[in-house]
Amino acid sequence: MSEPTIILNPQAIQRALTRIAHEIAERNENSVDVVLIGIPEGGVPLAQQLSLLLRDIWNHPVPVGTLDVSMHRDDLDQRVAPTVHPTVVPFDVTGKTVVLVDDVLFSGRTTRAAMDALNDFGRPRQIQLAVLVDRGHRELPIKADFVGKNVPTARTQKVHVRLSVPGKEDEVVLEGK
Amino acid sequence: MTWDRKHLLDIESLRPEEIYTVLDTARAFKAVGKRAIKKVPALRGKTVVNLFVEPSTRTRISFELAEQRLSADIINFTAEASSLKKGETLKDTARNLEALNADFIVIRHSASGAAHFLSRVLNASVINAGDGAHEHPTQALLDTFTIRERKGRIEGLNVTILGDILYSRVARSNIWALTKLGAKVTLCGPATLVPRVFEQMGCRVTYNVDDAIREADIINLLRIQHERQRQTMFPSIGEYATLFGLTKARLARTKPDALIMHPGPINRGVEIDSEIADCDRSLVLEQVTNGLAVRMAVLFLVNGGKGPHEIAAV
Numbered sequence: 001m002s003e004p005t006i007i008l009n010p011q012a013i014q015r016a017l018t019r020i021a022h023e024i025a026e027r028n029e030n031s032v033d034v035v036l037i038g039i040p041e042g043g044v045p046l047a048q049q050l051s052l053l054l055r056d057i058w059n060h061p062v063p064v065g066t067l068d069v070s071m072h073r074d075d076l077d078q079r080v081a082p083t084v085h086p087t088v089v090p091f092d093v094t095g096k097t098v099v100l101v102d103d104v105l106f107s108g109r110t111t112r113a114a115m116d117a118l119n120d121f122g123r124p125r126q127i128q129l130a131v132l133v134d135r136g137h138r139e140l141p142i143k144a145d146f147v148g149k150n151v152p153t154a155r156t157q158k159v160h161v162r163l164s165v166p167g168k169e170d171e172v173v174l175e176g177k
Numbered sequence: 178m179t180w181d182r183k184h185l186l187d188i189e190s191l192r193p194e195e196i197y198t199v200l201d202t203a204r205a206f207k208a209v210g211k212r213a214i215k216k217v218p219a220l221r222g223k224t225v226v227n228l229f230v231e232p233s234t235r236t237r238i239s240f241e242l243a244e245q246r247l248s249a250d251i252i253n254f255t256a257e258a259s260s261l262k263k264g265e266t267l268k269d270t271a272r273n274l275e276a277l278n279a280d281f282i283v284i285r286h287s288a289s290g291a292a293h294f295l296s297r298v299l300n301a302s303v304i305n306a307g308d309g310a311h312e313h314p315t316q317a318l319l320d321t322f323t324i325r326e327r328k329g330r331i332e333g334l335n336v337t338i339l340g341d342i343l344y345s346r347v348a349r350s351n352i353w354a355l356t357k358l359g360a361k362v363t364l365c366g367p368a369t370l371v372p373r374v375f376e377q378m379g380c381r382v383t384y385n386v387d388d389a390i391r392e393a394d395i396i397n398l399l400r401i402q403h404e405r406q407r408q409t410m411f412p413s414i415g416e417y418a419t420l421f422g423l424t425k426a427r428l429a430r431t432k433p434d435a436l437i438m439h440p441g442p443i444n445r446g447v448e449i450d451s452e453i454a455d456c457d458r459s460l461v462l463e464q465v466t467n468g469l470a471v472r473m474a475v476l477f478l479v480n481g482g483k484g485p486h487e488i489a490a491v
Contacts, residue, residue, distance in 0.1 A: 071217035081481030
């Protein structure tokens with residue numbers, strides 16, 4: 001096992017999020033229709049940070065929700081049941097532009113599950129996808145609209161995103177070979 | 178996350194972390210019940226057989242709705258209208274159901290150990306919905322969930338279980354769950370129905386109802402199970418109500434924040450006064466709502482549990 005490599009340090013994470021926020025603002029002229037939904041666990045703090053950054057750009061609050069996808073996964077009988085996190089969507093998504101936020105985009109299966117789960121809450125006008133790291137190896141025809149950093153990886157490697165852990169610096173690390 | 182079991186057969190063999198895993202998972206499923214669309218696809222394509230050899234209404238309905246909300250296909254099987262009446266053994270009945278590719282068997286049976294027996298002869302996941310006077314694990318999990326939701330914790334609470342303990346699977350499962358999670362359990366009822374032997378499970382036993390409920394945070398009332406008693410274990414229903422029934426006067430002598438639970442069906446005027454059964458300290462209907470969430474959580478977790486054997490093979 002090789003030494004873990006730091007892909008993004010705290011400053012780089014902040015720069016990436018600021019850039020993503022500006023790209024979201026540029027893509028969506030009708031800012032009042034934009035809502036952010038984080039996918040647990042990693043996407044939740046990212047969605048909250050993006051909401052604050054967008055509020056400063058647009059000068060109005062941007063609603064944030066949390067969407068647990070574990071009940072919509074396609075591998076439930078092939079693994080130990082995943083931890084179910086709370087879902088909090090305190091607004092109607094119908095007619096909105098929903099930006100799904102996740103930490104790592106890998107196979108695309110989590111994103112598919114998230115789009116399915118979102119269906120139960122209404123019919124968004126558009127769904128966009130923002131991720132901090134795109135590590136490749138897609139198994140579904142899914143692509144991110146906003147990417148913090150593209151990281152070429154081997155399938156066997158692991159990408160760890162550590163955010164908002166008390167007493168620790170935010171960082172993204174690549175492990176294994 | 179701590180759950181790798183293929184079956185839910187009892188509380189006795191669960192570790193505290195496993196109980197908490199069910200309770201935490203159930204919290205998320207309770208929220209699903211508040212959505213406009215109350216159904217999730219977690220068990221899509223799976224078949225569940227509800228094998229209720231002993232009559233049950235509320236547990237069966239609760240399981241059935243939980244299964245539907247997880248998108249499973251359901252077969253209901255009751256003793257009255259089945260091959261069991263024609264002399265087929267439980268094992269043969271269950272294996273026939275499994276030959277139809279059932280993935281889960283939810284069993285209610287009057288014989289203690291029926292669920293354990295099925296788990297040994299079947300490949301399907303088995304969930305115990307009550308076996309004789311042995312255990313009723315999902316009832317204990319929903320009771321614990323309800324207590325934790327209202328009191329914020331289980332550890333250190335005084336829980337009094339009042340009524341027919343001897344014949345009660347609800348009592349046994351609750352005693353296991355509560356003592357594992359650090360609650361102090363007091364049992365009370367007629368001496369014939371609350372033998373001292375329960376002290377070996379870590380409970381306090383008393384035959385004085387006022388003494389039993391004075392310091393209680395939770396009072397869990399159990400029904401007198403006439404159907405399970407071979408002879409009359411106490412002189413009369415009227416005497417039971419007088420000596421052990423929860424009356425308004427008795428409730429006034431408890432802690433002001435003590436809450437009342439009852440697994441149902443309630444015999445109004447026997448174990449509880451009708452007016453207190455509906456008061457704001459009664460959690461009876463919350464227990465029903467929470468039962469649905471807990472059963473969804475159990476089905477969801479068991480679906481992912483591969484069992485020790487299969488995990489070792491991976």
